[in-house]
Amino acid sequence: MADLEAVMDEAGLTNPRVRAFVVEYAELTGAARVEVINASDDARLLEEAVAAGELEEVGEGRYYSRSYHKDTARSEERTVVATSDEKDRGVYNNWRPTSEMKPLLHERMRGASEGRTMYVVPYLMAPPGNPLAPWAAGVELTDTRTVVLHMIRMARVGVQHVNDLEDPDSFVRAVHVTGDLEHLGQGTADDQRWFVTVADERTILHFGSSYGGNALLGKIAHGLRQGAYDGWASRKFLAEQYMLIGIHDKETGRTYHVCGGFPSASGKTNLAMMAAPDALGERYHVSFYGDDIAWLWVDEDTGRLMGMNPEYGVFGVAKDTNERTNPNALASVGEGTDCIFTNVAHNPTTGEVWWEGRTEEKPRDRRGWLDWTGSPVADRKDDDTAPWAHPNSRFTTTLANVPNIAPDYDAPAGVPIDAIIFGGRTRDREPLIRAITDLAEGVYDGLTLGAEATSAAEGKEGVLRYDPMSNRPFMAYGEGDYARHYLDVVGAATDQPIFAHVNWFQRDAEDGHFLWPGYRDNLRPLLWLLRLRDGEVQGRRTAVGIVPTEDELDLTGMDVPAEDLQRILSIDKERWQQEMGFREEHLAQFDRMPEEIWEAHRRVAADLEQED
Numbered sequence: 001m002a003d004l005e006a007v008m009d010e011a012g013l014t015n016p017r018v019r020a021f022v023v024e025y026a027e028l029t030g031a032a033r034v035e036v037i038n039a040s041d042d043a044r045l046l047e048e049a050v051a052a053g054e055l056e057e058v059g060e061g062r063y064y065s066r067s068y069h070k071d072t073a074r075s076e077e078r079t080v081v082a083t084s085d086e087k088d089r090g091v092y093n094n095w096r097p098t099s100e101m102k103p104l105l106h107e108r109m110r111g112a113s114e115g116r117t118m119y120v121v122p123y124l125m126a127p128p129g130n131p132l133a134p135w136a137a138g139v140e141l142t143d144t145r146t147v148v149l150h151m152i153r154m155a156r157v158g159v160q161h162v163n164d165l166e167d168p169d170s171f172v173r174a175v176h177v178t179g180d181l182e183h184l185g186q187g188t189a190d191d192q193r194w195f196v197t198v199a200d201e202r203t204i205l206h207f208g209s210s211y212g213g214n215a216l217l218g219k220i221a222h223g224l225r226q227g228a229y230d231g232w233a234s235r236k237f238l239a240e241q242y243m244l245i246g247i248h249d250k251e252t253g254r255t256y257h258v259c260g261g262f263p264s265a266s267g268k269t270n271l272a273m274m275a276a277p278d279a280l281g282e283r284y285h286v287s288f289y290g291d292d293i294a295w296l297w298v299d300e301d302t303g304r305l306m307g308m309n310p311e312y313g314v315f316g317v318a319k320d321t322n323e324r325t326n327p328n329a330l331a332s333v334g335e336g337t338d339c340i341f342t343n344v345a346h347n348p349t350t351g352e353v354w355w356e357g358r359t360e361e362k363p364r365d366r367r368g369w370l371d372w373t374g375s376p377v378a379d380r381k382d383d384d385t386a387p388w389a390h391p392n393s394r395f396t397t398t399l400a401n402v403p404n405i406a407p408d409y410d411a412p413a414g415v416p417i418d419a420i421i422f423g424g425r426t427r428d429r430e431p432l433i434r435a436i437t438d439l440a441e442g443v444y445d446g447l448t449l450g451a452e453a454t455s456a457a458e459g460k461e462g463v464l465r466y467d468p469m470s471n472r473p474f475m476a477y478g479e480g481d482y483a484r485h486y487l488d489v490v491g492a493a494t495d496q497p498i499f500a501h502v503n504w505f506q507r508d509a510e511d512g513h514f515l516w517p518g519y520r521d522n523l524r525p526l527l528w529l530l531r532l533r534d535g536e537v538q539g540r541r542t543a544v545g546i547v548p549t550e551d552e553l554d555l556t557g558m559d560v561p562a563e564d565l566q567r568i569l570s571i572d573k574e575r576w577q578q579e580m581g582f583r584e585e586h587l588a589q590f591d592r593m594p595e596e597i598w599e600a601h602r603r604v605a606a607d608l609e610q611e612d
């Protein structure tokens with residue numbers, strides 16, 4: 001491609017190391033053309049994508065994309081962290097040596113973009129000027145236009161983010177090649193896909209999927225796996241699968257910042273987009289900083305633990321999003337937002353979209369509706385109960401469209417963190433909220449987060465599993481080293497955050513109904529937590545943390561049956577004692593687990609014995 005240098009000249013891509021990287025992979029993948037992308041290319045790319053049939057316009061300024069039917073979620077088995085040092089092997093990171101994985105990926109990618117355009121997407125996973133910006137620059141090369149359109153929504157994109165790097169080499173090299181999706185043997189013994197982060201070379205090589213979680217390399221591969229590795233290697237920061245919100249109390253004028261990890265598809269986006277319940281809306285406002293990733297560090301001047309969202313958009317789960325559960329989410333994908341829906345049901349005739357839980361009943365007039373596979377639902381047999389939308393169908397929208405976006409979400413300094421919460425789908429045992437004031441016990445609690453797996457990963461829905469800090473699919477190095485690093489980073493802060501474990505998903509053993517209505521009402525236990533931190537309530541001490549008394553929880557304007565409330569605020573001693581045995585086995589798998597974590601485990605176990 002003789003004109004490649006000219007293309008980069010014209011696009012103003014000046015970083016010589018980036019240019020060399022582009023040349024190397026243009027040759028390897030055999031792409032026919034190269035295009036350098038800035039965010040300002042969005043409107044043109046949308047038009048091209050519609051003309052090529054990759055996107056459909058549904059209503060004014062809303063777009064629809066469908067993925068290949070075997071390419072709808074992250075693949076955890078095929079995801080690998082590679083380095084040259086076997087000490088980086090953990091239980092969950094699927095560690096492999098670089099010497100094995102890099103040639104394998106290069107072989108898969110060789111010639112695989114023949115005839116296609118290779119898009120060069122320079123990005124920054126941080127607000128510009130943030131102290132962690134030196135680890136946030138990257139360049140994704142992708143051969144798929146819809147991936148570019150998603151990247152423009154999810155990350156800050158443009159050549160300025162890589163041109164003026166202090167060290168021109170300090171960007172993440174991220175290569176995405178989709179491959180021939182119909183012939184990759186997804187999920188079989190002959191699976192051709194590989195999603196590899198070569199962490200000690202800051203290189204990401206993903207082959208075989210165009211689904212967001214596998215293909216938007218700024219997000220999960222850089223924002224989580226590479227970020228986590230860099231944060232540890234530099235001893236400077238944590239990269240976590242956390243949402244990050246501000247809770248503003250108009251009466252006292254105070255704003256608190258809460259971040260926290262729930263496994264994929266367990267409520268982070270909903271919590272971050274929360275509109276306060278009507279009865280509390282006069283006094284409180286919840287603002288959105290981030291819904292999926294937070295990087296945390298200690299400010300060198302103030303000594304405070306700080307957090308920021310490296311992303312620029314939202315990749316949210318559609319299922320059950322409606323006017324009652326999440327009005328802000330619906331507004332963020334309204335007309336004129338240029339949002340992209342993936343794998344929901346849609347009606348090309350009327351320009352409507354629908355997913356399970358969007359409305360209580362399915363649209364009555366079935367004419368024109370297509371399910372997520374593209375089949376007309378009118379042709380379905382009456383007893384066909386398959387969902388119209390894929391359970392992991394998503395919407396992608398940029399932060400500016402989120403109605404409750406924090407005014408200072410882009411501030412270089414980040415925000416001070418008051419509380420860190422963990423949670424997940426747990427149908428029993430875990431109460432609504434239990435607060436933990438001790439750092440080691442908080443970290444211990446995060447490491448033993450056990451929850452039901454969800455549709456965000458292939459083939460695991462409903463299985464109970466441990467998911468340390470909700471990072472299991474994103475762990476980049478050994479879990480014991482991770483625990484040590486977490487204790488060191490947060491422990492260095494002058495003002496310790498309070499920890500808590502929350503569970504919005506406890507169910508009735510008989511009829512299976514959720515014991516807590518969830519969504520907007522989740523603000524209530526968080527307000528209790530902040531009051532506890534401020535010493536305004538005392539709660540009830542238990543072996544596994546402090547739980548609210550019934551009258552401490554502000555339930556104004558809501559109706560929870562007394563027995564449900566009692567259940568979600570109580571501790572089932574026997575179930576917890578059984579759980580402690582499982583936790584011991586879980587923790588024992590990890591090398592170099594810090595002694596503080598074992599001490600916390602033994603302390604909780606001993607306290608449980610004393611509990612009546």
Ligand code: GDP
Pocket residue numbers: 262263264265266267268269270271291316317318319320321325504505514517518519522
């Ligand atoms: P994320 O992937 O962690 O960001 O999770 P989302 O916020 O996108 O939510 C995943 C799924 O859980 C969606 O189908 C939500 O409707 C549902 N969900 C979120 N919060 C709650 C809650 O408080 N209660 C219940 N029952 N479901 C919830």
Ligand code: PGA
Pocket residue numbers: 074212213263264265266268269292315316317456
């Ligand atoms: P989620 O997104 O955590 O919002 O589900 C990312 C993913 O896991 O694919």
Ligand code: MN
Pocket residue numbers: 265268269291292315316317
């Ligand atoms: Mn989310």
